[in-house]
Amino acid sequence: MYTEERKEYNKKYYQANKEKIREKRKRFYQENPKIVNGWTAKYRKNNKDKCNLLSRNWHRKNRELVLMHYGKRCVCCGETRQEFLTVDHINKDGAAERKTIGQNGWKLYHYIIKTNFPDRYRILCYNCNIALGHYGYCPHGRSI
């Protein structure tokens, strides 16, 4: 039977052998990627809503972290509502970068966090970002 006591024991055991357990799991995954991916897919299928919500929250949190780090404000027009904000590549190397890290927007946020917030990014709102991308300037008239 799965009692509270047992739960507590498992927790303690996990804390004490964290590295070992992680290492074991990793090795198992490396040796049996198909099995593990099968489990994951099955779990996702059975818990679709929960998984979607979790991943949405995770992506949103990553995005917030990145926006916060770069000042959470459009450097052109000063927009601060985060729903309007996006990350801009100062050196205009966004296309090349997407080839390495993938097309998905959320991957960029994850990548920025993983690489410890490099300073080749800045925050623009979507308006200024798109104007700059399509016309090479923003009609707000500031040199950005």
Ligand SMILES: [Zn+2]
């Ligand atoms: Zn703007």
Ligand SMILES: [Zn+2]
């Ligand atoms: Zn602008």
